[in-house]
Amino acid sequence: MSHTEWSRQALPAMLDDLRTIVELETHSYDKPMLDKGIDTIRAWAFDRLGEPDTEARHTDTVRGDVLELGYAGTAPGTVLLLSHYDTVWPTGTLTGWPYTDEDGRVTGPGAFDMKLGLVQSVWALRGLRELGLPHPSVKFLFNGDEEIGSPHSRPYIEAASEGALATLVFEASLDGKLKTARKGVGLFDVTATGVEGHAGLDPYAGASAIHALAEIVGQLASAGSRELGTTVNVGTISGGTGRNVTAGSAGCGVDVRVAEPSEMDRIDKVFAGLEAADPRVTVSVEGEWNRPPMTPNDPSRALFATARKVAADEGWQLEETAVGGASDGNFVSALGRPVLDGLGAVGGGAHARDEHILTRHIPERTALAIGLISALA
8 A cells, every 4th residue: 555545544534633633722822722732632642653652741831832752663763753733823713713624625723834734743653653664763842832933942842853864844835845945034123212302392302213213114124135035024113102292212023034044144233233313312122033044955955855756656746945934944954954844734824814724635745754754764
């Protein structure tokens, strides 16, 4: 039996599991629901795969816990499978947007990003066993803070990927393509502090923070580079207390995306050099680089070549792509380690109400994971 045939037979059970996982509402900022979610996922994984050979749970008082489950293989080495269980959808979303499976299309909060990928990763190991295929040991890492930058889970991801034959990230694909490059992300807040005054009675006594911030926004916008793949987006802006008051304070939130690691240093210098024309206005910057860019390295290129051969053996052509969004794969890539991303769902609408999965692709995606892990034996 081929990997795809086995996965096709397993599809109804996988969809049942997907419903269970989607109906766990696990918003990144709802700690009680995240705890309930990972408890349920742990019990479900045990039911599908048996008790693991190793287990570790890394707790946090605010963010979702990290759960690591290790299962011994039949060949040397370890493959790390990364999946996050948190979603961007607030608790209660399911009430107005229930899980639906109609005409080969599944919808529901978090189904595409990325609860199907989590389900597929577990079923991939089950498939390896039932098909009797040789495979390295498999370590699952489930984290509950990916949508907010993985501040708690990052060190555990980096540690778990050390020495791994490969790290496979089960984020959703882009139209079936694996993601071999992602942009790095920086999140910054810029604050201008001026001098308040009466805009009519004494218009020149004050120093407007809003006027200064308008200058700064222009400086930030011009810092992007289409040629280098760098974007600088001022997404929020606020300030002032009244239209007849010279604004004493104003601020903006900035999202930066970079394709080239060297651009991080350049953008840091841009932020460090921000200043207002009026010397009475001071400018401060807070924030950090949330994720480094995921750029193709030699081990990852070799891993993609293996994945492409696995897909060809199953009768279809696998492509790769670069995307602007970031994932936990960025951390692994920045360390020079082999990583592939986008092994999860085919569909669309991440972070949107039209989030959906095309179920006809689930068997081939699961078969790809089965074949790729076995090929690393």
